[in-house]
Amino acid sequence: MNTETEPIPAESVATSQSCSRGIHWWRSPIAIPLAASVVAIGGLTGLGYLSLSLGAEGWIASQGLPISDRSGLMAVAGLGVALVLVASIAAANRLRVLLQIRASLLSFASGERCEGSLSVVDLPGAGSAWNALLDWRQAEIENAEAAVLLSNTDGGDQNNTYAADMLWHGIILIDEQQIIRYANGASAVFLRQRKDAMLGIDIRRVVTDDGVIDAIQIAVETGSRQKRVMDVGDASSPDTSVLRYSVRANGSTSDRSILIVIEDVTQQRISDAVQHSFVSQAAHELRTPLTNMNLYLEQLIEDELSLEERGSALNVINGEISRLDKIVCDMLSIAEIESGSMHANLGEVRMQPLFEQLEADHGEAARQKKLVLTLELPPKMPVILGDRDKINIVLHNLVGNAIKYTPEGGVIRVVVHEEGDRIVTEVIDTGIGISEDDTSRVFDRFVRVDDPRVAKETGTGLGLALAREIARMHNGDITVFSELDSGSTFSFWMPIVSSSTAQAA
């Protein structure tokens, strides 16, 4: 910003002050001497008449003049005194403004450039004229800044243009005819235009939103420097971006330009929506077990239950507490992963014992449901580098889901094999399956497929989301292939990185 002292064109000063001079004579440079003269003459006259009237009263009386003549002389003397008083007050006010202007000039000379500090009491006359001069100066500075930006489009100093091109906010400058005088690279990307092709065309050819066009029109017509901000687009649609337009005018009436800043806020909008959705879903998931617990506790308190029913109620409450505990743990785990605060405690993991434990943990549940659970393991399982507990979570989630969603008499196969440098675990079931539409959603948080067969099973909707995040923590992944009513295959793979290889890396 150029804040150096610049010579003010004489004609501009004359123009800005001419109206005031024509209307208010006291703003004339001769006003002060004239006022001083009036004060002096009035004062002297008044004092003269006063002394004359007081001192000569005796002489007048001795001369036998009539009373009316003496009253006239006294009235003239009083008028003189009043004139002196009025002139003195006016001179004092004017002198105060002049002293303030003097102080302002001295501040300016010592480097003060703030318009607020340099302005004086806005009294008619010199005070308002001085303030008008400051306003004019500020407007000229802002016009000069806008002109610098505009001049860059004509091949002038490229530094500012270069700087604007490095911004990831779109910047467009248009003139009063709404013709684009400057557009940076980001604005071209946001408006899906070629940057060079934007120069010299009407802004309405590239910006079609009515709200933005109206804001530009208002800025052009009023010259208002008040920023108008509006978001355009729909974050809920994957193909649409949300762009935030800020429109404001710059420059004077004669040379006005409009600055349009475009900001891509799509990711922020989606993030807000996800957070909102997460809180709503979490509240819902927590409320369900709490409601059950509350219900059974009321019955226990009322003491209307038999001994057997009391035991059953306590079992339900215990189950719901476990469910709450799992929800909270899963939520915390996912939050830790997303915030980057969860780290894998890497170590050598022997896969063989993991699968043996898996069979032991889920064998009974499978038998109770008359399911056939088989493990098909290679003769020699690799030792991998990973977090044993977290890998265990993934395997238990996949096998637990398979048992949960496979009807009685079904088959669940856990097939482990090596594919190049990966170890792949496939959990294949003959369960209820997942529709094609839902397949892409099953790894999202709190998502439970809209199927009555799923609804009757307890679940948090967090298990698969957590499993996939853990797999990715190990540079692996989980994929799913499923057919409704036929069964699902979840494939969990991880790279085989031995501890010796990892240490060498």
Added chain:
Amino acid sequence: MQIETELHGAVTVLKPRGPLVTNDAGILREMGSDTIADSMGRMVIDASAIVYLDSNGIEALLDLADELADAGRVLKLCGSNETVREVLEITETSAMFEHFEDVPSAVRSFL
């Protein structure tokens, strides 16, 4: 070369698998360029599955970085292995990119 595409909110993550060399580099360049246009520059390259890269691979990454620079953005790479990082350091091109440890941190940088 297999290039997986995944949407994280409004950010598109491209994950090339295997070595980024010769013709594969051209595939990534083309796919990346389309993604930049479609997503208004909200793109991350998950380099965790790029085993190594040759001059074609570096050139492809630099082309995409240049394309993003026109919109005031920097190409974000995440999860690069030691080999890829060393190649970028030796060729003094590492500073042309923003580096992140993993996909979530790269995606968060768009907020």
